[in-house]
Amino acid sequence: MNFLDFLHNHIVYLDGGMGTLLQAKGLKPGEYPEHWNITHPEEITAIHKAYFDAGSHVVCTNTFGANALKFSADELESIIKAAVNNAKAAKEQSSNPGEKFIALDIGPSGKLLKPLGDLDFEAAVSLFAETVRIGTRLGVDLILIETMNDSYETKAALLAAKENSTLPVIVSNAYSEDGKLMTGASPAAMVALLEGMGADAIGANCSLGPKQLRGVAEELITVASVPVILKPNAGLPKSVDGKTVFDITPDEFADELADLITKGIRVAGGCCGTTPDYIRALVDKTKTLSPVPITDKNLTVVSSYTHAVTFGNAPILIGERINPTGKKRFKQALMENDMDYILTEGVNQQEKGVHILDVNVGLPDIDEVSMLQNAVCQLQAILNLPLQIDTADATAMETALRRYNGKAMINSVNGKEESMQAVFPLVKKYGGLVVALTLDENGIPETAEGRFAIAEKILKVAEEYGISKKDIIFDTLAMTISADNKAALATLTALSRIKNELGCHTSLGVSNVSFGLPNRDAINSTFFALALENGLSAAIMNPYSSDMMKTYYTFKALKGLDENCADYIAAADSFAVATATPITETKKSTEEYKSDLQHAIVKGFKEKAGDITKELLNTLSPLDIVQNEIIPALDIVGKGFEEKTVYLPQLLTSAEAAKSAFEHIKAFMASTAEKAADKGPFVLATVHGDIHDIGKNIVKLLLENYGYAVVDLGKDVPPESVLEEVIRLKAPFAGLSALMTTTVPAMEETIKLLKEKAPWCKIIVGGAVLTQDYADKIGADKYAKDAMEAVRYAERL
């Protein structure tokens, strides 16, 4: 029988532990268990056979760590071949008459993916792909991806399986005591990600016993629409007389699992410490139970690397600010590849309380494919909100979806044939909740009926692609009422019909409704309230708008969606604070400084420095503010730092206050198209192999303060990339940072390359392990012991 058919109607028993049994047979710490497929085939076969005999329907090949990082290509092939043969031999030898399947077992690579570690996502996909291709060719029945403790690596493995095999794939993660993966994902987040990509069963294994995994198992059962796997350890390990033993017996193990099987577990087995006895006890105790039927939980959900966001309860806010449309300062940031600006927009919106971030970085003159990928990767490295990938470019959409660490929201598809053909295959492959705009080849219908009809058409086509309606969220298109005073009504009626008659969720870009009118927030927030009352599930909106946030919190409070009005009360304070803060109250303490701005910068008052600058821009030129206020203030602090009366954290808070002042100056200049005077490009990088960038970031902040156009290449930067940028900009300065002795050779290599190909460029080096001698030895122009010294050097030249 085909595995999926069997899974559909039965409780499936997996096997139990392998590693712990091999250790009992003499496997040493540090020795690869996979080698035993070749060196001890009888032992491996005997273990597999014992599991089949005990009642396992599936045994997993002894290939947990069989990947191209650990083994050469030839060795990998022979190991997997031997492993599959051992399992096949066991299948033949076992006298158990039940169904028997062989799963190609894939464990984690042993590396952490970038940006936390140094394994690139695509390299991880290739790594797993190699194992998948070999296993599939050798005739296994299914693929088991297991013990993964990172969502991103799990995605890489599943993608590799889907791209290189048509076999069923079941996926199991290792959860910690806190009920999350090591890198933070909740069970609901994993279900969103894995179901979206088409995993055939999803579950938990290893790390803990069945008692400790109960909460995780129950959450998986509640949210998953596919069969749930549970493959726990034999309890927790403890030390008895210097030996390690697991703390529950086969009977206790079976009792725990039996109870969870009655609650809905459909694929059960054991992990570390379990033996054929555990599986036999499990089978004996549960073989008469009927499998709990698999039901579609019908959840509309997106996820990040930590959590899932479910639509249909309280309204979902999608922050719209990462989008260059109509924002000169944002466009400038994109043109300058100023990622910090974009990331700050993300962080600020999160602080305002949005649940999802829309990410749109499309501009005519930039490479949207790489920019969107970069923005998504950097945002998900520092923020745990799900992202909405917003682009009209299908290639950019796919590149971003591929790298996204979760189930993304996708903006957007519409009723045009061409659009559906481009977008739906991506939704099917990578998973996602796609925003569907109710327009088609004939444009946007004026009537609600017209928009409803397009929604019906979109659903029908989606179904042909195998995309369920829970993964489509309709946008009935808010149009400005300044052009047609019935426009909002059509939008709301269409919205209400789609919600009630099609049972689908809806989303709106609210702000369009007020285009061309004064005091837009007033219209937007009232329209938002009306849409919510008509059943709107989510809004793409400006979270900095106090009116919009008021509507959101009051709606929740009035509709019984805010227990004890707690969220409303917590937010109510911020509604009032929107008025400007007085900035001259501290006259007395500022007397020793030339001005309030200098005082704010020296003391590191970030917001205040920004507010004062905004005020000053009404009367002074940007250049005057920089020359007469900001730079002198920075010099005071810099001098203090050099004289050791100011410490590094204080230097940094001042630099950040100055940056906040500069931010207002930049925005002002972007709006007046005034060109900023800068002191020329300064290329900065943490060298290849090194992932420490705090020192580099400090240097960057100070250089920016002093007017250098810093191009930050990030960390782990290959020598060629530094050279390329230095040549492109004809940069007079390059700053290189390295923290470890092991990465100083990469610094030396970079210097050598720069000296050879870009001899004009002065190279400044810094980092924990460097000294003047070392810097001289590797040919640097300047060793800077701290950030101020780097600034002073550049200023001198």
Next chain:
Amino acid sequence: MTMIITRNYPEPPISQKEILRYAGCQTEDSAIMEIMQECLREISEKLTYKVCYIETTLTISADCCDFVFFKTHAAKLAENLSGCEKAILFAATIGTEIDRSITRYGHIAPSKALMMQAIGAERIEALCNRFCEDIKKETGVRLKPRFSPGYGDLPLDAQKDIFNILDPAKHIGLTLNDSLLMSPSKSVTAFVGILDNIEQ
């Protein structure tokens, strides 16, 4: 059966003084203290305290330490472990969230990145201390000071052997990069010599 044991710890007590020291700040400036408090509030509950370890017998001859499963040649380590017939090899980490925070603030507020860095350094140190204290308490032995790759003449290369033995990727989510840096970065691997009660 000698096996790798994993332990999870609750939050060890925090030393604000140590954090300031790691941040390179020798003054209890109120603004800086406030940044520290903010960072601690934000990160504390996101940290995990995990250790995996193995206990092994040890034979020392000249600069060679033979840990049964592998050998190292490092005179300083041999000196550190002298008098010990057993040793513990452990790996400890406080998880990935501290790295995310350091990156996050590296982009938007380097003063907080610096503080997170200092908190991470203090936290991993506190975890290692807590682990060693526990071993002493539970077994009644005395321990030599911890010794990590990169100390004295024990090369960073020794990390490869340590990771091979402990498989900390599987047990506590700790991995080794090609450049021999660890990810998560706030992690420690070390040898600890065990001195029986009666011996010196």
